[in-house]
Amino acid sequence: MTNLSINDISKISNCEVINLNSEDIKFSGIAPLDRADKNQISFLINDKYLNDVYHTNAGAIICSKKAAELFKEKVANCLIICDNPHVTLAKISQIFFKPTHPFNGISDHAIIDKSAEIHPSATIFPFVFIGPGARIGAHSVIYSNCFIGAASTIGEDCILYPNVVLREGCRIGNRCILNPGVVVGGDGFGFAADINENVKIPQIGGVFIEDDVEIGANSTIDRGAMSDTKIGRQTKIDNLVMVAHNVVIGELCFIAGQVGIAGSTTVGNKVVMAGQVGVSGHVKIGDKAMLTAQSGISKNIPSEQIWGGSPARPFKEYTAHLATLNKIVKQTNKKSS
Template identity: 40%
Template structure:
């Protein structure tokens, strides 16, 4: 019922409909008479006024606009996430091994863990209580998978990786592969063996087809609560502080250290061996080529513009050095002319007045 949900998420219930049974979450414009939705901003007011949902989660200032029961909270998005967990709980797979899984004799697997079809668990692996290993996953030798961690499917955990508790690794994630390290031998590239490992903290999430490279020497460290979106590359020996979040298609080059509570928007590129302070926020497509020691928001890149304007701008880029040199010469000429001009009568009068005083 609506009233029960309000109690479970700590919301204030306003309006009619406290006894309506709720059986699904839905979008405002696709809501049913048994559905619940949420509003996070005023731009959704038209959809809110027209919704057919039985109840809506929203902030106090929007409650008067709703045509249905209101669950009033300060953070509707967070409250909605909790409602989704309550109404649509995930069913964990049964404990045990699928018959097609290949498990080394020396692997230590807790009886409550679940190993899916076609998985490979190598020598020396430790899998703790409540772990779920989905189909087609590979856990290489001497790795540790912490309690309640879930590998959805086709995840590769390379040798000696340490995965914390309640970690979520989405399909295609690769943890602990050898990083991009090469030395020149004449015209050839020779691989530098990467002999370190990866350490993921507790409550980390890694998105689909993202990669976290092992340390060349030492560890690549991903702190507790870090959230990594899809298609992200994290180089060797990178350190990411607690509760930092990275959006899709970003890349972090080797040996960079990123602080706590940072946000890295989509398609951001971060160069190597940099120091990024706590609470730094990079907007989309920023190119980070230096260290940032102060918290704050930082941007770079060129916003999209009409193609004709962009072509004209690009054509002028090649002339910027010449234009700068011409401007500098003009400034020098203006300065020379000013120095050569005799002072005006008012200037001489002020000078004589000063002497008289």
């Protein structure tokens, strides 16, 4: 178990620390304000929990400078003061809660082609299949029942949880996490329709996933038809998301559960898609756009705009439309009653 002093926390987080009455305490973890004890660090991210600060047993509290001004003279806790308490909480949490794995080494029960290159520090669980020419980087962990196709590459410090499929010719960067059931590199939905048949178009591209990407359980990233499908660094994809062939997603995006993105769509950087957004093919979504839940996107979305509805429209227009519709419904109900 990791134990850190308040001075350790200060150095690691690069935050201001005041009120060092608890300097000798060794902190062992993180807990909410109403549950923390003196050996735990707590946090104030939402102002509605401000009153809990005065009653908490936490040894230290992560908070903003503005919040600290409200109570720093009234509490005996150490205060870890920062510009973004949520980010600081995440970084400190990573110190206390590192992933552990119940197996180390390369299992004799894995099926590994002789031409595959596996770093000696990697962990390969029993019943993994690794195809010809595949490469696994340092400290990466591949859980049971994963399939790594021929000539695919996995970078350093990655985790592939059980039942992940990484098909042939796909590339994953460093520090990526693929949760159970993820399929990377399945065939794109490409067919040419004739009068009496649907002719399959070979999907000869791959998938390129950059560093620090996380993909949720049972999500699918299809391989490109001719060129690669791409996911930019630090993009986070939720469970049950479908990304079609030749989609290009930028950096630092958040894509929530049950989103579907059709083929050859381009998504900019720092885009947020809420749950069940549907995006048609060959559209462009600008940087920092935000798409609200269940939006149906059928045309290009400008940068830094919020859109909602199906078909989607600028959010103010969408909410005005809903308000008008609700007013009409109420008036109709009154007349009918």
